[in-house]
Amino acid sequence: MKPPTFDYVRAESVQEAVQTLAANGDEARVLAGGQSLMAMLNMRLLHPSVIVDIGAIDALNYVRIDGDEVEIGAAMTQAELWKRPECRQHLPLLTKALPHIGHWQTRNRGTICGSLAHADPSSELPLCLAVTEGSVVLESQSGRRVIKADDFQTGMLSTAKREDEMLIAARFPKARPGIGYGFSEFARRHGDFAIVAVAAVADGSTIRVAVGGIADRPAVLRLGDTDAMDEMLNRFAWELGGTDDIHATAKLRRNLVRTLGKKTIEDALACRG
Amino acid sequence: MPRLNKDQRSLVSLTLNDEAVSGHAEPRMLLSDFLRHELGATGTHVGCEHGVCGACTVRLDGKAIRSCLTLAVQVQGRKIDTVEGLADRDGTLSPLQQAFRECFALQCGFCTPGFLMTISEFLEQYDEPSDAEIRDALSGNICRCSDYNAIVAAVKQTIRQVKSVTS
Numbered sequence: 042m043k044p045p046t047f048d049y050v051r052a053e054s055v056q057e058a059v060q061t062l063a064a065n066g067d068e069a070r071v072l073a074g075g076q077s078l079m080a081m082l083n084m085r086l087l088h089p090s091v092i093v094d095i096g097a098i099d100a101l102n103y104v105r106i107d108g109d110e111v112e113i114g115a116a117m118t119q120a121e122l123w124k125r126p127e128c129r130q131h132l133p134l135l136t137k138a139l140p141h142i143g144h145w146q147t148r149n150r151g152t153i154c155g156s157l158a159h160a161d162p163s164s165e166l167p168l169c170l171a172v173t174e175g176s177v178v179l180e181s182q183s184g185r186r187v188i189k190a191d192d193f194q195t196g197m198l199s200t201a202k203r204e205d206e207m208l209i210a211a212r213f214p215k216a217r218p219g220i221g222y223g224f225s226e227f228a229r230r231h232g233d234f235a236i237v238a239v240a241a242v243a244d245g246s247t248i249r250v251a252v253g254g255i256a257d258r259p260a261v262l263r264l265g266d267t268d269a270m271d272e273m274l275n276r277f278a279w280e281l282g283g284t285d286d287i288h289a290t291a292k293l294r295r296n297l298v299r300t301l302g303k304k305t306i307e308d309a310l311a312c313r314g
Numbered sequence: 315m316p317r318l319n320k321d322q323r324s325l326v327s328l329t330l331n332d333e334a335v336s337g338h339a340e341p342r343m344l345l346s347d348f349l350r351h352e353l354g355a356t357g358t359h360v361g362c363e364h365g366v367c368g369a370c371t372v373r374l375d376g377k378a379i380r381s382c383l384t385l386a387v388q389v390q391g392r393k394i395d396t397v398e399g400l401a402d403r404d405g406t407l408s409p410l411q412q413a414f415r416e417c418f419a420l421q422c423g424f425c426t427p428g429f430l431m432t433i434s435e436f437l438e439q440y441d442e443p444s445d446a447e448i449r450d451a452l453s454g455n456i457c458r459c460s461d462y463n464a465i466v467a468a469v470k471q472t473i474r475q476v477k478s479v480t481s
């Protein structure tokens with residue numbers, strides 16, 4: 042279908058964007074790459090009165106190393122980040138996960154931060170942010186705040202972002218020697234929504250494994266070692282509470298948590314630098 | 315920071331297949347509709363209109379994108395390439411188009427413009443792609459009546475041919 046009508050503002054700076062958000066409350070929506078928002082508009086799932094386009098704010102198109110973190114600006118596309126040397130060098134988990142997101146054409150437009158703000162429970166990027174314990178930077182006219190992944194995504198398509206705020210950057214911890222990363226996904230067709238996606242981070246003494254696609258937001262399991270891995274993954278699979286639907290049965294989902302979970306942890310342990 | 319009113323049709327000027335063109339669009343007008351209905355460039359097809367089929371793929375500043383997920387007002391001043399720009403002006407098909415024809419990589423042709431625009435960017439980035447890389451790049455284009463193997467074969471034939479011409 043065609044989108045409903047809306048006013049359109051092309052913001053030239055973050056100040057302009059947050060000013061428009063402050064003036065319009067929940068009537069405004071931020072458009073970055075548009076790969077989720079435009080589809081929702083075309084399906085008439087949303088009826089904003091104004092669209093604030095931030096895709097042309099050059100100051101937000103960056104990736105930079107800041108101490109122990111890599112900060113990615115809100116206009117940086119998924120395809121562009123994947124090509125950056127900073128990604129290969131400092132973000133091995135994203136290097137593995139990015140090719141699973143959507144398709145060639147959607148990665149060319151879709152942004153890292155847009156996917157985080159959209160907060161789809163089966164998306165790869167919220168999963169990566171959760172498992173690495175990264176954070177997001179929110180800005181409004183009243184200031185800036187940094188929120189941890191776990192506090193940011195509150196449920197399916199919902200976050201702690203206020204209506205007058207926009208997500209201006211995401212921060213992922215920089216890879217460190219001795220830590221390994223794994224990522225696996227099961228989907229009906231490459232690029233489709235994940236039925237189950239798993240990301241793992243492992244160092245010598247702790248393993249974190251996160252599962253997306255089942256609960257209403259990424260769920261993280263912490264393990265001390267691999268001794269009781271099968272048992273813990275089995276319990277985790279039941280706790281996540283998957284249900285039967287047109288795409289997969291609850292049983293298949295539990296099986297995927299056990300098998301993909303184990304494989305992803307082993308991958309992470311195997312590639313510790 | 316100009317605010318375009320929802321009912322206001324504004325002038326959008328862009329470079330379409332190396333030609334300066336312009337038309338009018340209200341904010342909600344999709345790039346796919348703008349190309350087809352305002353500019354008369356009907357080579358770009360519209361299948362699902364919500365980003366899953368790839369029929370509407372065009373190139374924006376060289377990058378393959380879905381024109382049904384982009385607004386016309388967003389391409390002001392930018393460069394768009396569509397399937398109409400692939401063949402020479404005298405109608406000689408591009409190597410990729412010719413390979414599609416020879417490999418029977420299309421039947422009804424509805425999906426073809428999208429495939430061609432995706433592959434044209436892909437081939438600029440990969441000199442010697444593996445089959446897996448080709449299939450991965452094509453995963454965002456759906457064909458409902460031809461044969462994906464024939465499409466992969468056409469991509470490979472194009473690579474061989476372009477290489478033999480340049481070497």
Ligand code: FES
Pocket residue numbers: 359360361362363364365366367368369370371380381382383
């Ligand atoms: S029409 Fe754009 S992806 Fe289907």
Ligand code: FES
Pocket residue numbers: 419420421422423424425426456457458459460
């Ligand atoms: S040739 Fe008919 S849909 Fe592809």
